[in-house]
Amino acid sequence: MSVKTYTVQGMTCGHCVSSVKEEVGELAGVTGVEVDLASGRxxxxxxxxxxxxxxxxxQEAGYEIVA
Structure with a gap:
């Protein structure tokens, strides 16, 4: 298993976090997703x-990964 970390821009509430977790969690090969609203991590x-x-x-969840 590997862990990759990204920064997501545009999340402002718990619903945002849930949307990102749901979309990313549906990807093949994903076994876990953690999202920190405060840092966008x-x-x-x-x-x-x-x-x-x-x-x-x-992007499907409505947000963007920033470098």
């Missing part, structure tokens, strides 16, 4: 999960 646990797939899932 997104930790994705799993195998074979690409950065592009995570980026698209976050």
């Amino acid at each position: 997104l930790d994705v646990v799993g195998e074979g999960v690409t950065d592009d797939a995570v980026r698209l899932a976050v």
Whole structure:
């Protein structure tokens, strides 16, 4: 298992966190998702999960990953 960390821009509430967790959690290979609203930190646990797939899932939830 590996953990990848991203910063998500635009989250302002608990619903935002839930949306990101749900979309990213549905990706193949993801076994865990943690989101910290205050810092915008997104930790994705799993195998074979690409950065592009995570980026698209976050966009699908209505938010953006920043560098």
